Amino acid sequence: MGKNKDKEFVKDITKMEDDFPQWYTDVIKKTDLVDYSPVKGFMVIKPYGYALWENIQSFLDRRFKETGHENCYFPLLIPESLLNKEKEHVEGFAPEVAWVTHGGDEELAERLCVRPTSETIFCSMYSKWLTSYRELPYLYNQWCSVVRWEKTTRPFLRTSEFLWQEGHTLHETAEEAQTETLKMLSVYKEMAEDLLAIPMIVGKKSEKEKFAGAESTYTIEALMHDGKALQSGTSHNFAQHFSKAFDINFQGREGDLEYPHQTSWGVSTRLIGGMIMVHGDNRGLVLPPRLAPIQVVIVPIAQKKEGVLERAEELRKELASKGIRVKLDDNVNYSPGWKFNEYEMKGVPIRIEIGPRDIENGVAMVARRDNLEKGPVELDGIGDGMVKLLDQIHDDMLNRARESRDAKTFTFETYDEFKQKMEETPGFAKTMWCGDRACEESVKTETGVSIRCIPFEQENLGDVCPFCGKPAKHMVYMAKAY
Amino acid sequence: MGKNKDKEFVKDITKMEDDFPQWYTDVIKKTDLVDYSPVKGFMVIKPYGYALWENIQSFLDRRFKETGHENCYFPLLIPESLLNKEKEHVEGFAPEVAWVTHGGDEELAERLCVRPTSETIFCSMYSKWLTSYRELPYLYNQWCSVVRWEKTTRPFLRTSEFLWQEGHTLHETAEEAQTETLKMLSVYKEMAEDLLAIPMIVGKKSEKEKFAGAESTYTIEALMHDGKALQSGTSHNFAQHFSKAFDINFQGREGDLEYPHQTSWGVSTRLIGGMIMVHGDNRGLVLPPRLAPIQVVIVPIAQKKEGVLERAEELRKELASKGIRVKLDDNVNYSPGWKFNEYEMKGVPIRIEIGPRDIENGVAMVARRDNLEKGPVELDGIGDGMVKLLDQIHDDMLNRARESRDAKTFTFETYDEFKQKMEETPGFAKTMWCGDRACEESVKTETGVSIRCIPFEQENLGDVCPFCGKPAKHMVYMAKAY
Numbered sequence: 001m002g003k004n005k006d007k008e009f010v011k012d013i014t015k016m017e018d019d020f021p022q023w024y025t026d027v028i029k030k031t032d033l034v035d036y037s038p039v040k041g042f043m044v045i046k047p048y049g050y051a052l053w054e055n056i057q058s059f060l061d062r063r064f065k066e067t068g069h070e071n072c073y074f075p076l077l078i079p080e081s082l083l084n085k086e087k088e089h090v091e092g093f094a095p096e097v098a099w100v101t102h103g104g105d106e107e108l109a110e111r112l113c114v115r116p117t118s119e120t121i122f123c124s125m126y127s128k129w130l131t132s133y134r135e136l137p138y139l140y141n142q143w144c145s146v147v148r149w150e151k152t153t154r155p156f157l158r159t160s161e162f163l164w165q166e167g168h169t170l171h172e173t174a175e176e177a178q179t180e181t182l183k184m185l186s187v188y189k190e191m192a193e194d195l196l197a198i199p200m201i202v203g204k205k206s207e208k209e210k211f212a213g214a215e216s217t218y219t220i221e222a223l224m225h226d227g228k229a230l231q232s233g234t235s236h237n238f239a240q241h242f243s244k245a246f247d248i249n250f251q252g253r254e255g256d257l258e259y260p261h262q263t264s265w266g267v268s269t270r271l272i273g274g275m276i277m278v279h280g281d282n283r284g285l286v287l288p289p290r291l292a293p294i295q296v297v298i299v300p301i302a303q304k305k306e307g308v309l310e311r312a313e314e315l316r317k318e319l320a321s322k323g324i325r326v327k328l329d330d331n332v333n334y335s336p337g338w339k340f341n342e343y344e345m346k347g348v349p350i351r352i353e354i355g356p357r358d359i360e361n362g363v364a365m366v367a368r369r370d371n372l373e374k375g376p377v378e379l380d381g382i383g384d385g386m387v388k389l390l391d392q393i394h395d396d397m398l399n400r401a402r403e404s405r406d407a408k409t410f411t412f413e414t415y416d417e418f419k420q421k422m423e424e425t426p427g428f429a430k431t432m433w434c435g436d437r438a439c440e441e442s443v444k445t446e447t448g449v450s451i452r453c454i455p456f457e458q459e460n461l462g463d464v465c466p467f468c469g470k471p472a473k474h475m476v477y478m479a480k481a482y
Numbered sequence: 483m484g485k486n487k488d489k490e491f492v493k494d495i496t497k498m499e500d501d502f503p504q505w506y507t508d509v510i511k512k513t514d515l516v517d518y519s520p521v522k523g524f525m526v527i528k529p530y531g532y533a534l535w536e537n538i539q540s541f542l543d544r545r546f547k548e549t550g551h552e553n554c555y556f557p558l559l560i561p562e563s564l565l566n567k568e569k570e571h572v573e574g575f576a577p578e579v580a581w582v583t584h585g586g587d588e589e590l591a592e593r594l595c596v597r598p599t600s601e602t603i604f605c606s607m608y609s610k611w612l613t614s615y616r617e618l619p620y621l622y623n624q625w626c627s628v629v630r631w632e633k634t635t636r637p638f639l640r641t642s643e644f645l646w647q648e649g650h651t652l653h654e655t656a657e658e659a660q661t662e663t664l665k666m667l668s669v670y671k672e673m674a675e676d677l678l679a680i681p682m683i684v685g686k687k688s689e690k691e692k693f694a695g696a697e698s699t700y701t702i703e704a705l706m707h708d709g710k711a712l713q714s715g716t717s718h719n720f721a722q723h724f725s726k727a728f729d730i731n732f733q734g735r736e737g738d739l740e741y742p743h744q745t746s747w748g749v750s751t752r753l754i755g756g757m758i759m760v761h762g763d764n765r766g767l768v769l770p771p772r773l774a775p776i777q778v779v780i781v782p783i784a785q786k787k788e789g790v791l792e793r794a795e796e797l798r799k800e801l802a803s804k805g806i807r808v809k810l811d812d813n814v815n816y817s818p819g820w821k822f823n824e825y826e827m828k829g830v831p832i833r834i835e836i837g838p839r840d841i842e843n844g845v846a847m848v849a850r851r852d853n854l855e856k857g858p859v860e861l862d863g864i865g866d867g868m869v870k871l872l873d874q875i876h877d878d879m880l881n882r883a884r885e886s887r888d889a890k891t892f893t894f895e896t897y898d899e900f901k902q903k904m905e906e907t908p909g910f911a912k913t914m915w916c917g918d919r920a921c922e923e924s925v926k927t928e929t930g931v932s933i934r935c936i937p938f939e940q941e942n943l944g945d946v947c948p949f950c951g952k953p954a955k956h957m958v959y960m961a962k963a964y
Contacts (some may be wrong), residue, residue: 035607035610035611037556037557037603037606037607038561038564038603038606039557039559039560039561039594042557042558042559043557044554044555044556044557044607045554045555045556046554047552047553047554047622049554050552050553050554050555051552051553053555054553070529070532070533071529071532071533071536072526072527072528072529072531072532073526073527073532073535073627073645074519074526074527075519075521075524075525075526075643076524076558076596076627076629076643077521077524077580077596077629077643078521079520079521082520094586095586095587096585096586097585097586098559098582098584098585098594099582099583099584099585100580100581100582100583100596101581101582101583101584102580102581102583103578103579103580103581103631103642104576104577104578104579104631105577112521112580114558114559114582114596121519121520124519124520125517125519125526128517129517134815140529144627145555145558145626147558147559149585149586160585161557161558161559163555333616
């Protein structure tokens with residue numbers, strides 16, 4: 001007893017224009033989303049942060065099931081020999097896996113890695129299970145954590161362990177696998193826009209940037225306040241790479257043995273980091289309403305006055321009955337002013353203040369977190385009004401994020417202009433590209449900027465690649481990235 | 483290509499009276515709940531098995547939240563030095579943990595264990611976070627997998643990795659911690675009875691059987707068809723054991739530094755194994771209705787006849803609109819008879835057969851899986867009827883399980899009688915006990931029978947311990963156990 005407590009306490013949030021990374025760290029710590037754990041690079045996701053993940057899970061799980069997928073659970077540990085079966089895959093992942101070498105007091109005959117992703121172990125079972133085309137497609141998903149040993153980590157954005165889902169599907173034909181790959185990418189885009197209020201650029205990764213072992217990788221890419229991009233979800237078409245390496249085959253319609261076509265797709269807790277960096281401001285979090293654990297907070301004013309708490313509780317019940325996640329904060333240890341700041345920092349979309357005079361006048365003060373507007377709203381019918389307002393806030397946030405991204409998206413004529421703009425007003429560069437990996441790599445080495453994707457929505461911005469002068473092949477989005 | 487497929491195929495289910503363990507293995511394999519993975523002792527939970535876990539999760543998660551708990555997520559890996567902090571705890575768990583020694587190519591400075599349970603890492607953060615009594619209680623839970631290196635494993639019942647939830651709470655006073663410990667135990671009992679239709683004996687573990695590091699452990703115990711008991715959920719009161727070992731303290735109401743009182747509680751995928759061994763029969767699974775992924779299956783008869791599929795689909799919609807999880811199986815590749823067997827084996831609570839003559843007569847044939855009764859039910863109002871029938875089946879299954887358990891529960895006069903009955907008609911032995919650990923250990927060594935719990939509902943069966951002749955202290959339930 002009596003030891004000194006080594007408590008961390010962030011007094012103020014650093015301004016994002018002064019130091020964006022510090023702003024991010026201040027926000028996630030001060031709003032109680034996460035904390036650093038005793039294991040370097042591993043984070044503790046605290047209840048307020050985990051509630052965000054639960055809402056993402058719940059949205060996606062419903063959509064996965066609606067699109068015919070089933071959940072399952074595969075082992076955490078993967079034998080080294082399995083990881084080694086697909087050459088590009090093991091090269092991509094082996095340098096960053098954690099190895100289990102002992103079980104209890106005994107050394108294991110073969111090392112086991114903590115899954116960095118589960119293609120190999122799914123494939124080992126698929127090879128055992130699949131016999132006929134009649135059993136296809138396999139449409140499986142799992143929710144779990146994965147471990148990738150990272151040297152530099154930041155909570156949510158890059159951590160040695162993170163939570164995610166990974167879908168792993170098998171299909172009879174190449175066409176069906178491609179349809180699945182794009183379908184799940186569109187589910188991710190829908191989730192990003194309808195739940196997180198984040199507009200996404202949707203497209204294909206370049207050969208250099210695709211997943212280790214994939215034939216093609218598709219991605220949704222978002223732009224953060226600081227002009228850096230965040231890869232927010234990926235969907236891979238493996239063609240028959242893994243099914244050949246793992247001897248997964250089936251009797252086809254014509255009686256021949258065939259290899260199935262395979263996909264995998266995943267999103268992770270990284271989305272939470274992206275949501276913070278797209279919507280947050282210098283007061284803290286700004287949560288999109290459908291994601292917010294608390295959508296409306298009711299703060300009673302002069303709550304000791306007769307009738308105030310009763311009316312506030314009535315209001316709480318009315319909102320709850322409309323399906324709103326509402327909290328009435330009647331804690332007497334804190335002043336209304338303190339509560340205003342607290343819930344503002346925590347990003348609660350709507351605050352309702354209700355005091356004796358409001359009640360007399362049949363109104364309450366309603367404050368929006370996203371645009372900081374505030375005004376009286378009649379108590380009569382306020383439940384339906386708040387349902388509509390939450391939708392309005394969602395739409396406004398999505399629009400503002402789109403405007404902000406578009407304002408940070410630029411075109412350019414020359415490599416020099418590209419470098420200058422990327423330095424002075426970073427964001428998405430839209431440009432034609434020759435399609436050559438060597439050109440892409442040289443730009444990345446020189447500037448740190450990568451091709452984020454070849455968007456599905458192509459525009460013709462010219463005929464030559466501004467980096468090397470060769471004929472242009474695609475329009476691409478480029479950015480520095482998290 | 484062309485390799486021989488090494489497919490496992492269970493043709494028939496072994497009769498449980500012939501070989502109970504083989505019956506269990508046949509059932510879980512043939513009904514597609516799980517499969518063995520390439521890693522010894524680790525199982526793959528297939529979609530039909532995982533759907534059972536999702537329903538358990540959903541029931542408990544709702545109840546945890548209703549009782550004020552929040553979910554969070556703590557790291558998978560725990561430094562060896564943390565595990566070592568509580569003496570009894572490390573002695574209990576160190577022999578069975580998996581050790582991570584390398585991250586990528588580098589050997590770690592300190593070994594990390596894959597969590598066998600998370601008390602130690604929760605405590606390390608609680609020690610950092612807690613400052614004042616005002617912040618208490620901490621009511622946190624996490625859903626995750628844990629790893630315990632087991633020599634002999636059986637799917638669901640004992641595996642080297644399993645899925646579970648672990649609640650970890652801190653309280654200001656001993657009384658509050660005890661209230662919490664018992665509250666969560668009662669949530670488990672409620673889940674077992676209301677969801678799984680399994681009656682539980684509720685009580686306290688003996689000193690010998692309690693959790694490593696706990697002050698007291700409470701348990702819910704079920705009896706399987708074969709007369710062996712299954713510990714199905716535990717709730718521990720740690721008193722201040724861990725808070726002292728981990729220096730978790732806070733400023734109390736009087737200004738002094740105090741140690742909080744702590745609890746933890748968990749249930750796992752083991753419950754699924756118990757549910758199978760309580761309700762299953764020689765035809766396969768018998769699923770309690772509230773747990774069943776498919777509650778009603780509709781099998782159309784002569785489905786090519788005009789109007790049959792349309793009427794079956796109407797019926798499906800009606801049941802779905804009543805909140806029933808219903809499947810219409812209109813697969814033309816299988817006969818109705820094949821489907822009857824399949825869904826019977828898979829334990830679907832209700833099968834509805836509907837053919838041209840039924841439709842003419844305004845009825846459908848309704849077959850119950852639990853008691854194999856079958857008869858016509860009028861189509862008019864069948865939706866509400868099936869809702870009621872599902873509840874009736876639940877109640878009947880719970881009652882039958884209780885009767886079966888009670889029939890296998892015996893008392894006895896002498897140690898010899900105890901041994902004979904435990905051999906010939908195994909089950910729960912209800913007996914007085916002296917309370918001495920030495921006596922308990924000698925009985926276990928000689929007979930393999932352990933004290934399952936000191937039940938809350940005590941009866942006075944006599945004045946002496948039948949094993950050693952000393953004065954009796956408690957009435958206990960004893961059994962061989964999984």
